[in-house]
Amino acid sequence: MQYLRRLTLNLSVINKQFVRSVGIHSTVVNNKEKTTQLKSWREIPGPSTLPLIGQTLHFLPGGSLYKIDNLGLVDLLYERYGPIVKFEGSFGSPTLIFLFDPEASAHILRSENLMPIRTGFQSLDYFRKEYNKGRRETNEFSGLLTDQGETWKKFRSTVNPIMLQPKTIKLYKNSLNEVAEDMVKRMKLLRNDKNMLEAKFDKEMNLWALESIGVVALGGRINCLDRNLPENSPEKKLIHTIHQIFNVVDKLDFRPSLWRYIPTPGFKKAMKLYEDQVELSKFFIGKAIKQIKSKGKNSTEEKSVLEKLLEINEDVALIMASDMLFAGVDTAANTMTATLYLLAKNPEKQEKLREEIMSQNEKQPYLKACIKESMRMLPVVSGNLRQTTKEYDVLGYRIPKDMLVTFAHQFLSNREDQFPRSKEYIPERWITEKTDPVHHSNAHPFAFSPFGFGVRSCIGRRIAELEIETFLSKVIENFHVEWFGPDLKVKQTTINYIVGPFNFVFKDVK
Incomplete structure (x- = not known):
C-alpha cells in the first residue's frame, strides 16, 4: 500500500485530456507470436522528457502543447504518436501508458486476473x-x-x-x-x-x-x-x-x-x-x-x-x-x-x-x-485506469506487470470510424436494424464503455x-425542453462537469 500511496498522476492535462485520444486500424500482438519483433515499453512514443519534471515543459508557455484545446490536443497527439503513448513519471510518480485503440484495450481488460487493480483516488x-x-x-x-x-x-x-x-x-x-x-x-x-x-x-x-x-x-x-x-x-x-x-x-x-x-x-x-x-x-x-x-x-x-x-x-x-x-x-x-x-x-x-x-x-x-x-x-467519465496484473504484448510493445494503463473510452465513442455520424445525436443507432449504417454494431465493443x-x-x-x-x-x-444561445460547455475535473450558463427553457406540454 505504501507504493500506491506514493503514486502521483502528476500531469492534470495528461490525465484529463490525453485519456480522451483514440487510435484506429491497429492490431494486438498475440502472446504466442514471435517475441523477437516486440519492442520494450520504454520505446513507446510520447513527448520528450527532462529529468525530474518529465514532460511538464510541453505544457508551459512556449511549449509545443501549451494552450491547445482538448480536441486539437487529441488530434495532435494521435497524428504525432499513434494509438499508444507513453508519459514518463516525474516527481516520483509512475509512468503512464495511454491506449487509444479499442482492440488493444479489449486485449488487456479481458485478460486481467479475477481481481483487477483499479487505481486512482490516492x-x-x-x-x-x-x-x-x-x-x-x-x-x-x-x-x-x-x-x-x-x-x-x-x-x-x-x-x-x-x-x-x-x-x-x-x-x-x-x-x-x-x-x-x-x-x-x-x-x-x-x-x-x-x-x-x-x-x-x-x-x-x-x-x-x-x-x-x-x-x-x-x-x-x-x-x-x-x-x-x-x-x-x-x-x-x-x-x-x-x-x-x-x-x-x-x-x-x-x-x-x-x-x-x-x-x-x-x-x-x-x-x-x-x-x-x-x-x-x-x-x-x-x-x-x-x-x-x-x-x-x-x-x-x-x-x-x-x-x-x-x-x-x-x-x-x-x-x-x-x-x-x-x-x-x-x-x-x-x-x-x-x-x-x-x-x-x-x-x-x-x-x-x-x-x-x-x-x-x-x-x-x-x-x-x-x-x-x-x-x-x-459521458460523465472519460476513461478507465488499470494497474496491469500480468505482462502484455500490445501494438508491438511489451507492457510489464504493474504498469498503469489508461483506456480512452470517451474519444473512442466519438470517433467517426467507430460510430458513423458520431457528432450527431442518433438514439436510433441503439435500436435500429443491424443493416442500418449507423447501427452500434459497426463500432468495436470496447469503443463505448460508460x-x-x-x-x-x-x-x-x-x-x-x-x-x-x-x-x-x-x-x-411534462415539458417541451428547449435550448438557446451558445452550445453547452464541459469542464473536466475528476469527472466531466457540465457548466453554465444553463440555457434551458421548460414549456408546459399541453
Whole structure:
C-alpha cells in the first residue's frame, strides 16, 4: 500500500485530456507470436522528457502543447504518436501508458486476473486507510473505490446480489417515480416568466440526484426538495462537499503535488473535506437506521440497500451507503443534464421520445436509447485506469506487470470510424436494424464503455439507469425542453462537469 500511496498522476492535462485520444486500424500482438519483433515499453512514443519534471515543459508557455484545446490536443497527439503513448513519471510518480485503440484495450481488460487493480483516488485511499484509520468503525474494509485484492473481492461479493439484480432494483421504481413527480412540480414553481430555471439548474439537478439515491440507499426521503431548505442544511452541505472533493482530488491526485511527502495546504483541505463527507453521510445513515428500527421486522415496505446489507454485514452496509451518497449525486445529475441538452438541441428526437412515453410502452426502448446515446457523446467519465496484473504484448510493445494503463473510452465513442455520424445525436443507432449504417454494431465493443468493464465495472449502474429513466420520462412528459444561445460547455475535473450558463427553457406540454 505504501507504493500506491506514493503514486502521483502528476500531469492534470495528461490525465484529463490525453485519456480522451483514440487510435484506429491497429492490431494486438498475440502472446504466442514471435517475441523477437516486440519492442520494450520504454520505446513507446510520447513527448520528450527532462529529468525530474518529465514532460511538464510541453505544457508551459512556449511549449509545443501549451494552450491547445482538448480536441486539437487529441488530434495532435494521435497524428504525432499513434494509438499508444507513453508519459514518463516525474516527481516520483509512475509512468503512464495511454491506449487509444479499442482492440488493444479489449486485449488487456479481458485478460486481467479475477481481481483487477483499479487505481486512482490516492488521497481518498490515504484518508481511509491511514489518516482516518483510528476513527473507522472497521479496519477490514475501506470501500470499493479504494480496496484491492481479496478485501475488494469480499466486499464486492457481498454487495453484488443486492446492487446488480435488475428485479431487485426495479422494486425502487415507485419511490423514484414519486421523487421525479415532486421534482417536476418543483421545477414548475421555480421557473421564471421566461420558463427558465436560470443559474439554479445545476443545483436543482443535484438536489434531485441526492433525493433519488437516498430513497434507494437509505429507504426514505432525505428532504432535498423542500422549498424552504436552508443553505446550511445537511443536504446542501453534502452536495457542496462532494463538489469540492472532486475538484480537490483533481488537483491532488492528477497534478504535480508534494502532499505525499509533506502536508500541503491542499492536502489539509482534502482531509477536512473527506471528514465532512463522512460525518454528513453518518448523519443521514443514522436517521435511516432509526427509521428501520422503528418500523419493526414485520413491515411490508420494500427494504433499502442499507437495510438489506445490515442483515448481512454491518460494516459493509455503512460503507456502501456512504459511498452511494458520495458517488451517486454529481454523476447522475450531469448525465441527466447532458441528456436534456441533447434532446433540446434535437427536438424531433424529443418528440419521438414523448410519443413513446405517452403510449405507455413499458419497455421504453427509445427512452433507454436516448440515454445511451447521451452517454456515448457526453459521458460523465472519460476513461478507465488499470494497474496491469500480468505482462502484455500490445501494438508491438511489451507492457510489464504493474504498469498503469489508461483506456480512452470517451474519444473512442466519438470517433467517426467507430460510430458513423458520431457528432450527431442518433438514439436510433441503439435500436435500429443491424443493416442500418449507423447501427452500434459497426463500432468495436470496447469503443463505448460508460460504466467500465468486467468485475470492476460501476456497481451503481442499474440504480443510475433507473433513476435517470424515471426522471427523464417525467420531464419529457411534462415539458417541451428547449435550448438557446451558445452550445453547452464541459469542464473536466475528476469527472466531466457540465457548466453554465444553463440555457434551458421548460414549456408546459399541453
